[in-house]
Amino acid sequence: MEQAQEAQGSLPRTAAATTPQNPWPLRVLSEKLKQHIENSPESWVEGQLLEANVRNGHAYLTLRDVDVDYSFSVTVWASVMRSLDTPPEVGSRVVARVKPSFYAKTGRLSLNASDLRPVGLGDLLARLERLRRALFDEGLFDPARKRPLPLLPGRIGLVTGRDSDAEKDVVRNATLRWPAVQFDIRNTAVQGVNAVAEVTAALRELDANPDVEVIIIARGGGALEDLLPFSSEDLVRAVAACTTPVISAIGHEADRPILDDVADVRASTPTDAAKRVVPDLAEELANLAQARNRLDRAVRANVERETQRIASLRARPVLSNPESMVQGRREDLVRLGQRSTLAMRASLARGHDSIAHLRAQVRALSPQQTLDRGYAVIQLESGDIVRSAEQAPTGSEVQVRLARGRLAATVTHSHTPEEGNTP
Template identity: 75%
Template structure:
């Protein structure tokens, strides 16, 4: 169903934008009126922003409301009827939430917002929002200690992101140089508050992260109000730091300040000065440590040498080392005793053996034929040399040889007496 043309529109004007043409266009007022109807049909919306301008004239307030994260702004009108209901007058720089509805001023084509309610955002509400974001990011594991990287012991070059000519930059550079004079910096100055802070800091972080010479990145800012430190709790910046491959140090504000950047950074420094102390070692302390280590080493060596010297002295004090000849002499005496004992035993054994030989010799001599002959016996042998044992085996006139104790003689058999006759 086609809509009827606005009141006062000339006849023959196309009812819809799609029906317009170069030959049959809309008058500009028709477009303005149609846009006004469309825009003002929009529902009321609660929005949040920061007041850049706040002019109050004749009871009405004419404001400029800017987004807190990007450079987008809108004009906001608060009529006097609404202003009388507000508890506080809008001031430049304050953060507010407003219930608005868009409105188009057809004469100039100016789009603005009409506010029916305006409320300042308190610190308590900001803290609640930050804590809600902190818990959500923590649940994703962005703050897990296992994700945090160890800082190099001695970085070759440090990337520093901070405000131009800021005290934070001076504190970091001066204190780091005092601790380690050879330290080098790559400094990128950015906005550290306001709508430009987040995109500029993210761009600087990504640039330093891709530089192979940068060993650690420091994001530093001096103290300030909670609203000033809000960019360092921005979700986009927090995720950019979590995605960086270079270790990041957060040095934002004072000890009590704790933006969400502190939780995702690889190291949280309480102040920019503290960051300088924690990213580079103190040259004087290192020299002192080397001296102390050298002294401990010398003491250990001296102690070991003294122990070894005492051990050598105790070994040398032992009799065997004090008079080595004593050991030889004692062994020589032992050897002499063993020699004497062996000689005595061998002599005794030889004497016994000689006695045994003499005894055996006497026994042999007692059994020898010569010994029998010496007692007066003789041995009779036949002509063939055999011993004559039986007289009956001899024949008369046989030649016999008779052996006596001393010498031999021959005899001829005359008579033969058998054994039985001989016994008588």
């Protein structure tokens, strides 16, 4: 005993102090792990029961995470089992108050449950509603974020279960509507613990493919618990981050998964998704034929209307007898020529009369006209006109200009009349 204590006292105090020459015995590590783990406080956890074995009143359970493939052994002692309202059932979703337990002899880590409660439908719906409200407040459901579907996608990405009715419905109905449609299909788990991870990975892979123009996530309905992966926050955010339009085709009308709210288009069923993603070839051909008929009628009506218009134009006199227009213009020219000739002659006559009148006036004012009436013009030798007797004193030589001819004369006598007297 004393040797053991001495040996114990020589052991390293911490794990970091151990060496190959001075290691811990395995029991020391086990005891220290047990002490550390069992000092952890109790916590509430949620999961799905994979196994439930009841022996001697004790329940030995396997609890798995609802989203990823993590599981843990849980022990429910008989004293706790007696206080439960309902015994644990495989496949049920539960919350448990657990505390870690480490069995040092075998190095087995497990959880001891002091309370176990099934998660009711009301609790699930309330939790989903809280998540839905939080994502709505973030704006992930904003209609402005919704991307329009392509008119005729060249390639459609489809995420669905392997050999599922949803896959068959989408492919069959889309092919019936548009035989040339092409699919890029990713088969994943659509319920259970692996569903979220597999659907998210397939979604991101299809979104990264530039040939895929639209993605359909399809499942043929199911119970609320089965559809919980399509309300996972991780999957919802992955859909919101996609650059490719996404159609949610989860065939469950009663309780809509959150995926329906964040997707660009919600289809009520996989068949509805097929109808939304491609047009109906027969319907398009019918529409094309109808459009061609309308176009044909419109062209015919236009041609007929223009034909009638041309006939109406041809029936007009100017086109039925074009010479009448020339004859009318010819008559107009003759009439205008006559009017201009008459106007010119009248203008010339008025000009002649005006000239004769002006000539008469000029002649009336002419000195010659005065001479013709018997008057004479007397000029000095210098040529100045004599206007006063003083200009031609006695003995002056003057020229007398008559109406016809001239006279030379000598002034023999001159008389100047007194002022105020008329000569």
